[in-house]
Amino acid sequence: MSDYHSSTKAMRPVLVKLGCSLVLGVATVLALPVVSTAMQPLVGEQSVGIAHAAEKKEKPKRSTRRTPAIRAKIYEKLNEAQMAADEKKYTQAIQLLNELRDKEGRNSLNSYELANLYNMYAFIYFTQEKYELALDAYRNVVKQPDIPEAMELNTKYTIAQLYFVKEDYRNGVKTLQEWFKAKQEMQEDPGAGAYALLSQGYYQLKDLNKALKYIEVAIDDYTSRGKVPKEQWWGLQRYLYYEKNDIKRVAAILEETLKHYQKKAYWLQLSAMYNELKMESKSTAAMETAYTEGVLDNDKELINMAYLYLSQEVPYKAAKVLDKGIKKGQIPATSKNLELLGNAWRQAQELKKAIPEMEKAAAKSEKGELWSRLGNIYLDNDEFGKAEKAIENAFKKGDLKRPDTAYLVLGMARFNLQEYEGAKKAFKEAAKSEKSKDYAKQWMQFMDKELQRQEALKDG
Known part of the structure; x- marks a missing residue:
């Protein structure tokens, strides 16, 4: 029984460590923002000009600036370049833009025409992952005077995104x-x-307070409008609260996340957070949900599930998890795992199931400890001959943690086999230990009285 308690205690840091690593993993994924695909300039009718690098969802206010129109011949050449870009003929598209820029001359193009020219350059360079060239082109867009305010504004947003892609978070x-x-x-x-x-x-600049402030603005914005926040947003918020050691808040965020995004990682994290909060029953329930859903698929997760059941004094469920996992090959049939299964069956009062597993565990062990425990199980099941052989085998293997208790089991087994001399020798060995001395003497006294009673019966 002492081994079961020590195993349960040893489980806790494993779960906590697992939870931490998973929370950190989510934040790492968030480090790289996604650049809007709406950066691609789209050529429309001349009356509305060429669309800029804007997010389609945005509806900017009508510009109060007097923006010059795009001339028909310039529009046609820009349209030709975009068609080449759409067909992924990027070299040809760049050549067309260069011709427009050089033949017409920068001085002959008005500010809006130049802005759309550089916008087209930027899109092509971005598509080719030439981010520095794309940045330069977008900077040239916003340098142009008298372009629509919305175009300038959305291009600045795109520039910010590109800085993130280049991991230049400060800019x-x-x-x-x-x-x-x-x-x-x-x-x-x-x-x-x-x-x-x-x-x-x-977050990337290590200003975690501001990072938390703004991610909560984003999440609150969505929830206030009845929308489900993006999974990554909750991941970053969760990580930032974990850094503040606000485990209760982390657990609450995970509970909310799991209402919309059912993933194994989140169940494992939630179980770990409950464990840190000393809410063992909830920790077990979270893992049990993941197990029931069939998402626990490796040996460490399944063994942790079994330990949680044992910690909640539900050994039968622990044994079922281990037994199923070993039979399916998800849990290696090592001596240690078989011993755990055997102990779980034993605690569940299923001795007939415990014994075969402990036999397998002992057979795979190079030490005598498991044979000693097996002998104890045989004794509990009144299989005295097997108990005697198991303990004798334990002494042959050696390396016993409590040889005195092994001698006690050996003595009791031999007594029940009416091997009284052998039993007396075993009890005398057990009596050499301070921990077992009194119990061994009581057994020897009991055995002496029993022998006297048997002699009296014979005389009668």
């Missing part, structure tokens, strides 16, 4: 803050995605 955050300020001046809602991106930037 990315700086540009985003400028973008936020402009949005505020236009009295426009930046949107939850922008707050989430800003939060990721601050």
Whole structure:
């Protein structure tokens, strides 16, 4: 029984460590933002000009600037370049843009035409993952005077995204803050995605307080409108609270996440968080849900499940998990795992199932300890001959933690086999230990009285 308690205690740091690593893993995934696919410039009718690198969801206010029109011949050449880009003929597209730029001359193109020219360059370079060239091109877009405010604003947002792709988080955050300020001046809602991106930037800059502030703005924005926050947002929020050691809040976030995103990692993390909060029954329930759903598929997870059941004094369920896992090959049939299964069956009062597993465990062990425990089980099951042989085998193997208790079992087995001399020798060996001395003497006294009673019966 003492081994069971020590195993349960040893389980806890494993679960906590597992939970931490999984929470950290989610935050790491968030480190790389996704650049909007809407950066691609789309050629529309001349009356509305060429669309810029804008997010389609945004509806910017109508610009008060007087923006020059795109001339028909310039529009046609830009359209030709975009068609080449759409067909992934990037070299040809760049050549067409170069011809437009060089033949017409920068001075002959108005600001809006130049802005769309550089916008097209930027898209092509980004598609080719030439991020520095794409950044330069987008910077040239916003340098142009008299372009629509919405075009300038959305291009700045794209520039911020590109800084994130290049892992230049300081400039990315700086540009985003400028973008936020402009949005505020236009009295426009930046949107939850922008707050989430800003939060990721601050996370990368190690400013965890600001990172938490902005990710919560993003999450609150979605929840207030009845929308489900993105999985990654909850992951970052969860990690940031974990860094603050607010385990209760982490558990609450995981509970909310699991309502919408059912994943094994989240069940394991939730179980670990409950475990840290000393809520063992909830920890077990979280793991049990994952097990019932069939998402626990490796030996460590299944063994942890068994330990949790044992900690909640449900040994039968622990034994069923281990037995099924070993039979399916999910849990290796090692001496240690078979012993755990045997002990679980024994605690569940299923001795007939415990004995074969302990026999297998002992057979695979190079030490005598398991044979000693097996002898104890045989004794409990009144299989005295097997108990005697198991203990004798234990002494042959050696390395026993408590040889005195092994001698006690051996003495009791021999007594029941009426091998009284052998029993007396075993009890005398057990009596050499301070821990077993009194118990061994009581057995020898009992045995002497029993022998006297048997002699009296014979005389009678």
